[in-house]
Amino acid sequence: MYKTKMPNGKLNLCGTKVARLRLAMKPKCSQRALADKLQLLGLEFTKNTIQSIESGNRFVTDIELKVIAQALGVTADELLSES
Template sequence: MKRIKDDTVFSKLNLCGRNIRAARIAAHLTQKQLSEKLETMAIYVCRGSVSRIESGERIVTDIELHAIAEILNVSIESLFPTKD
């Protein structure tokens, strides 16, 4: 399986990291627990990658975003930043 490149150009496209972190904390899950739940859905994101997604250092794919929203029991839209 191809590794998703951690690249400063692409990581700037990560708009959801901060809200993923907030939703994960609200769901009382650790990064490791989220990683393990993703694995049960055949989405392989290690704990370190979860950390990099949340900090905006790694992009999150549409498939990963869908699975994360499902696990955290939130809408995909709620993971995107809102306009102020």
């Protein structure tokens, strides 16, 4: 049977990378600021949505992943990589 959780219990592969990239942005980018940026790109995200993604408590669709990558200035593949 297919499992939708990672062995560590997280629901996405990209949350940790999203948090790391967001915090590395210059100037610093808060979860609310990232949510605002994503809203301008067409995603109805709030600060709580970003928090849930970063903590691994929310699934991320491929469409959302593409827009998040665009907002962070990286590729979707980079968000999915484990390095």
